[in-house]
Each structure stands twice: as C-alpha cells, then as structure tokens.
Amino acid sequence: MSITDRLAELGVTLGSPAAPAANYVPFVKSGATLYVSGQISNGPDGMVKGKLGADMDVAAGADAARLCAISLLEQVKAACDGDIERLKRVVKLTGFVNSTADFTDQPKVINGASDFLVEALGDAGRHARSAVSAASLPLGVAVEIEGIFEIE
Incomplete structure (x- = not known):
C-alpha cells in the first residue's frame, strides 16, 4: 500500500x-x-501549548507529538517535490518536551510521533530516537521534533 493510501486510511x-x-x-x-x-x-x-507535568498530561502530549510527526511528513513531501512516495525510511527523531523539572515521561510523550510513523509507514517508520526535556519551547508549544529521513 502506498504511503498516501495509508495516510488516507488514518484520516x-x-x-x-x-x-x-x-x-x-x-x-x-x-x-x-x-x-x-x-x-x-x-x-x-x-x-x-502547555507544559507536561504542570497543565498537560501524557496523552495530550502524545497527541501533540503526533501533530509534529505529521508536520515532519509535510516537510518530507515538500523536499521530495510533492512525492511522499520517495520517502524510504525514518532514520532518527529528536523530540523536545516542554516539561517541569520533575516530569520523567518524555519518552511516552514522543511515542505519539513514533507510534504514528510506524502506523503510517510500517517498518520504514521504525527509527532511532532521543526524547528530552526542555524548560520551555518556542511560543509555549508542548512538543518540538526534528527528524532525519532517507529519501530517493
């Protein structure tokens, strides 16, 4: 199944x-x-927007991370001249979680992105990853994620 078809299945x-x-x-x-x-x-x-461990729970953070993953795929599509099918695999994600000093579930938050990418891309979505805390993020957002991808 194509990436486009799989994304459509996922809405x-x-x-x-x-x-x-x-x-x-x-x-x-x-x-x-x-x-x-x-x-x-x-x-x-x-x-x-929000800070995990203060005004946002892990589930809401994971939803925010999923949105970041979708934005990453939008950038990949643009980089591939509009052809997302040129994406071969996700290599690595680095996820930043706006969280309190005592919050320790950053990996669970970034799972929202990782799980989505595997759901959308299958084995090509499996990747290396880092999930770290940040005292704050731009504009007060809950999550920011950068990525490295293999394309053709």
Whole structure:
C-alpha cells in the first residue's frame, strides 16, 4: 500500500508545510539523507501549548507529538517535490518536551510521533530516537521534533 493510501486510511491529509519562522531552512538534502528542522505541535486548531507535568498530561502530549510527526511528513513531501512516495525510511527523531523539572515521561510523550510513523509507514517508520526535556519551547508549544529521513 502506498504511503498516501495509508495516510488516507488514518484520516491524515498532508497539507502545505509551515514556513521557517527565522533565518533557517525547513530542510536540507545531502545525497539520500534529508534533515528536517524542528516542527512544533501545531494542528488544525492552532498551536498545542502547555507544559507536561504542570497543565498537560501524557496523552495530550502524545497527541501533540503526533501533530509534529505529521508536520515532519509535510516537510518530507515538500523536499521530495510533492512525492511522499520517495520517502524510504525514518532514520532518527529528536523530540523536545516542554516539561517541569520533575516530569520523567518524555519518552511516552514522543511515542505519539513514533507510534504514528510506524502506523503510517510500517517498518520504514521504525527509527532511532532521543526524547528530552526542555524548560520551555518556542511560543509555549508542548512538543518540538526534528527528524532525519532517507529519501530517493
């Protein structure tokens, strides 16, 4: 099954990727490796803001991480000239969780992105990963995730 068909089954349509908010590019291609800049938790209803361990629970954080994964795929599609089928695999994610000093479930939050990518891409969605805490994130968002991908 194609990536596009699998995303449609999951009720996900890839839209236009977000433009950079500062002096950087949204992605860099180097051979078959694609580096995608950090994508913040932003969805159809706007930015998902909050601090895990204070005003947001793990389930809501995982939902925010899923939104980041969708944004990553939007950037991959743009980098592949609109053809998401050129995506070969997710290599690595680095997830940043806006959380309190005593919150320790960052991996459970980033699972929202990891689980979605495996659901959408199968084995090609399995990846190496880091999940770390951040005292704050841009615009007060709950999650930011950057990714490395293999493309053709």
